[in-house]
Amino acid sequence: MRRTTIVLLSVAGLLAGCLGQSRQADPARNADAKDVTLTITANAVAGGKNARGADWIANWVIPRFTEAQRAKGVNATVRFEQNGAGDEDFKTKVALDFQTGGGGDVVELDGIWLGEFAQAGHIRPLAEVVGAAEVDAWDGWRRIPDAVQGLGEFDGKRYGVPMGTDGRVLFYNKKLFARAGLPTDWQPRSWDDLLDTAAKLKALPGVWPIQLDAGTAMGEATTMQGVLPALAGTGTTVHENGKWQGATAGVKEVLSLYQRIYREGLGDPVLQQEAKGRDRSFALFAADKIGILLESDYFWRSVVEPRTGVAKMADRDTAVGWALIPARVPGAGVGGQDFVSTSGGGVRVVNPNTEYPRQAWELVEFLNSAEAVKSALAGGAQVTQRTDVNDEVLAGDPMLRFVAERVLPITRYRPGLADYPKVSAALQQATADVVSGRSPDEAARSYHEALVEAVGEDAVTGG
Amino acid sequence: MPSRAAERDPAGIGTARAIGFVAPALLLIGVFLVFPALWTLYIGITDYRLTGPAAADPRVVGADNFTTALRDPLFGNSLWLTALFVLGSAVVGQNALGFALAWLLRRVRTGLRRTVEGFVLLAWILPGPVVAYLWFAVLSRDGGTLGLLLDRPGTAWLVQYPMASLIVFNTWRGTAFSLLLYTSALAAVPPSHLETARLAGASGWQTVRDAVFPHIRGHVLTNTLLISLWTANDFTPFLLTAGGPNHESEVLPVLIYRQALESGRLGYASAMSSLLLVGNLVVALVYLRLLRGRA
Numbered sequence: 153m154r155r156t157t158i159v160l161l162s163v164a165g166l167l168a169g170c171l172g173q174s175r176q177a178d179p180a181r182n183a184d185a186k187d188v189t190l191t192i193t194a195n196a197v198a199g200g201k202n203a204r205g206a207d208w209i210a211n212w213v214i215p216r217f218t219e220a221q222r223a224k225g226v227n228a229t230v231r232f233e234q235n236g237a238g239d240e241d242f243k244t245k246v247a248l249d250f251q252t253g254g255g256g257d258v259v260e261l262d263g264i265w266l267g268e269f270a271q272a273g274h275i276r277p278l279a280e281v282v283g284a285a286e287v288d289a290w291d292g293w294r295r296i297p298d299a300v301q302g303l304g305e306f307d308g309k310r311y312g313v314p315m316g317t318d319g320r321v322l323f324y325n326k327k328l329f330a331r332a333g334l335p336t337d338w339q340p341r342s343w344d345d346l347l348d349t350a351a352k353l354k355a356l357p358g359v360w361p362i363q364l365d366a367g368t369a370m371g372e373a374t375t376m377q378g379v380l381p382a383l384a385g386t387g388t389t390v391h392e393n394g395k396w397q398g399a400t401a402g403v404k405e406v407l408s409l410y411q412r413i414y415r416e417g418l419g420d421p422v423l424q425q426e427a428k429g430r431d432r433s434f435a436l437f438a439a440d441k442i443g444i445l446l447e448s449d450y451f452w453r454s455v456v457e458p459r460t461g462v463a464k465m466a467d468r469d470t471a472v473g474w475a476l477i478p479a480r481v482p483g484a485g486v487g488g489q490d491f492v493s494t495s496g497g498g499v500r501v502v503n504p505n506t507e508y509p510r511q512a513w514e515l516v517e518f519l520n521s522a523e524a525v526k527s528a529l530a531g532g533a534q535v536t537q538r539t540d541v542n543d544e545v546l547a548g549d550p551m552l553r554f555v556a557e558r559v560l561p562i563t564r565y566r567p568g569l570a571d572y573p574k575v576s577a578a579l580q581q582a583t584a585d586v587v588s589g590r591s592p593d594e595a596a597r598s599y600h601e602a603l604v605e606a607v608g609e610d611a612v613t614g615g
Numbered sequence: 616m617p618s619r620a621a622e623r624d625p626a627g628i629g630t631a632r633a634i635g636f637v638a639p640a641l642l643l644i645g646v647f648l649v650f651p652a653l654w655t656l657y658i659g660i661t662d663y664r665l666t667g668p669a670a671a672d673p674r675v676v677g678a679d680n681f682t683t684a685l686r687d688p689l690f691g692n693s694l695w696l697t698a699l700f701v702l703g704s705a706v707v708g709q710n711a712l713g714f715a716l717a718w719l720l721r722r723v724r725t726g727l728r729r730t731v732e733g734f735v736l737l738a739w740i741l742p743g744p745v746v747a748y749l750w751f752a753v754l755s756r757d758g759g760t761l762g763l764l765l766d767r768p769g770t771a772w773l774v775q776y777p778m779a780s781l782i783v784f785n786t787w788r789g790t791a792f793s794l795l796l797y798t799s800a801l802a803a804v805p806p807s808h809l810e811t812a813r814l815a816g817a818s819g820w821q822t823v824r825d826a827v828f829p830h831i832r833g834h835v836l837t838n839t840l841l842i843s844l845w846t847a848n849d850f851t852p853f854l855l856t857a858g859g860p861n862h863e864s865e866v867l868p869v870l871i872y873r874q875a876l877e878s879g880r881l882g883y884a885s886a887m888s889s890l891l892l893v894g895n896l897v898v899a900l901v902y903l904r905l906l907r908g909r910a
Contacts, residue, residue, distance in 0.1 A: 244876045247665045265666070268879075272670030369859050422756070422771050425860030570667040577878065584861045 179283035183510045188221070188228045190508060190515055193246065193256030197236035203460050206234055208528045217518050221511075228511065240371045250274035250503065257506040258515050263303035263314065263499045264372070267568040270306045276504045277309040282513040292520050295538040299565075304499045306568055312501035313520050316536040318448040319559030320381055320493045321474045322346075328443045329473070332356055339475045341482055341490070343385065343409060346444070350418045353443040360420045362444040363433045364413055366583040367424040374583055375576040376494060376566070377446050382406040384492035384564055385479040391567040396575050396607060399600035400614030405480060407582060407592035414587045421587045431462070438463035446477065448496075449555045453534055474551055476558065486564060493563040497537075535560070574606040652892070659886035665879030673882065680886030690887060692862055693870040694894075697847055699778060700785065700866050705846040706839055708786030713793020713838075717801055718823065732794065739791035747854035750784055754855075777856050777864035784855065785846060793838055800834035801827070833906060840902040844895055867891050 196202035214230045221228035233256050249255030269275045278287045303314040326336040332353050340346040350361035365378040386402040397403050413419040423429045434455045436442045456465040477492050479485030485492040502512045525541045533549035535556050546553045578599050585595035603612050663673040684690045720728045753760045754772040762768045772780050804827050812826040850868045858865035875884030
């Protein structure tokens with residue numbers, strides 16, 4: 153018996169040393185290697201999620217990079233680890249990869265995860281992983297606007313290179329608007345204006361007038377495509393003066409908006425609770441069954457895109473309209489704005505566990521060269537990280553030009569803090585409560601309690 | 616009269632060789648069972664997280680996670696749903712359906728019996744994701760089979776009746792084990808007892824209760840113990856509802872998964888795993904008591 157106790161204690165002691173360790177890396181290791189193997193990890197998969205990005209990596213990046221390396225006498229093998237998962241699942245997978253000392257050498261992350269990954273030690277400043285001189289020497293930095301570079305920074309340090317940015321707007325189906333006798337050239341000026349239009353669309357049989365992401369099943373989409381733009385429309389952002397918004401007037405107004413949409417039959421409450429609700433909302437929009445949908449320009453580029461989208465609309469260019477997201481009433485938006493939006497974007501980081509830090513950074517440089525960024529678009533358009541590329545490619549796409557010219561000047565980014573995901577989860581739960589029938593005041597109260605529990609009393613306002 | 620040495624070493628291979636024989640098994644058990652269990656207990660007393668500062672530098676927080684879990688309404692909700700799930704789909708559902716099928720199939724033609732058993736077994740041996748996909752199609756809101764059969768198209772069964780759907784699903788999925796076990800148990804009931812019952816004019820139910828049940832009581836308890844534990848630990852509900860809508864079908868394994876991997880609270884989820892383990896042990900002890908009481 154005593155021997156068993158000793159064994160148990162020594163095992164526990166061994167374990168105790170294992171949690172949360174990270175090794176110190178040498179940026180120059182394997183810098184002169186002649187045989188190099190690199191892996192790119194992205195949430196993109198051929199024929200599925202972000203198919204265009206996946207094809208680009210497989211058919212353009214890998215052959216060209218290998219060729220460029222061969223010219224230098226380096227025999228490079230680049231693998232592409234494809235994923236076609238929901239954003240939350242991908243995040244979990246990548247976090248586990250980093251945690252266990254594995255993962256691809258170059259990993260694509262959502263910019264908003266940067267803070268928590270950095271604080272966990274999963275990723276490290278580029279200067280530490282690759283070497284400050286190497287990183288600063290890259291000529292691409294001056295092509296990336298500071299605001300966009302901020303997506304790849306945490307605590308004032310560079311962790312990765314942003315992959316572009318986006319903006320959120322109201323997409324609407326012009327065919328449905330025409331059938332409901334509404335003007336197809338539409339721009340709501342206030343929430344009432346928006347809901348009045350939705351009420352008119354309700355007359356169409358089999359059509360849900362509006363989709364504002366809600367509930368926990370939608371994950372971060374609920375926060376980013378629902379709560380945060382609405383909150384910006386009440387004149388505040390979720391993190392102000394060092395504190396998170398608790399049960400403030402703004403949060404209650406947002407929850408009342410959800411109540412008006414989902415308890416008055418303007419949106420489908422069941423869809424918000426389904427396990428694959430967001431994908432279904434895309435399919436329904438493409439099938440002319442949802443009138444208005446708040447989404448990022450990703451929706452235009454990758455969802456209803458006629459050739460490679462996941463919910464293709466052959467008549468996208470004529471059938472899909474877009475409008476700025478109105479503040480609650482004109483002038484009530486954040487910064488006194490009439491219209492609001494939220495933005496985010498991906499970031500490519502170099503895995504601190506990589507065996508070939510220099511070569512991985514070369515790959516990142518290559519991925520972000522003007523030539524590569526342009527080819528990634530494959531004739532399509534997107535608000536990229538590079539101003540030189542944007543000037544050239546956005547001219548051809550009215551939607552994305554709209555985002556670059558009208559949305560980006562009024563948009564807000566999420567606070568890249570480690571506590572943000574907890575706040576986001578609490579906000580999602582609050583909308584889930586309202587959709588399933590609780591009053592906005594009640595939901596706001598539980599939200600406040602959950603928030604205090606998650607981030608501490610001192611970091612919360614309102615209530 | 617065997618010598619002392621033979622008593623100590625009945626196989627006659629010597630202690631060293633005996634250890635050699637069991638070592639591989641002990642090693643496997645140690646690596647895959649004892650180590651993870653200890654590891655879970657250890658993480659359970661820390662604030663270890665998947666990301667953020669606590670991932671880099673976890674602290675030991677003692678029993679905090681356990682007390683938090685016991686006060687957490689989500690944990691209470693989950694415990695209740697798990698109990699409901701086990702009672703509905705295992706203790707009642709699989710047991711009753713398994714026994715009923717075994718009883719009814721006793722006398723039918725071998726070909727028919729084998730066919731029915733084959734179908735029931737199929738539900739059991741198909742991989743979870745395949746089965747989940749099939750049930751998705753049955754319960755879907757878009758032209759799902761059940762909605763069409765009941766003339767209620769557009770009913771989102773998994774959203775409107777999540778627990779009922781899961782219970783029916785798991786009953787369907789797991790009945791095979793009970794069926795097989797009861798089929799062999801019934802074969803052990805002496806035909807003379809059944810014949811006597813028949814001559815005494817016993818009804819079907821009376822026969823089962825008074826002539827059959829006393830013979831298979833041990834089988835019933837063993838079967839109930841096994842399927843209860845399997846069901847309590849079953850993760851397939853995640854594939855169907857992911858715990859939704861709004862935590863209404865979040866049984867313990869799903870709650871633990873979501874807390875650990877979606878919310879990144881590895882320490883907290885480990886503590887809840889330990890609690891689930893304790894719950895399973897208590898259930899197992901109760902059954903063993905009952906079994907011993909019978910003997």
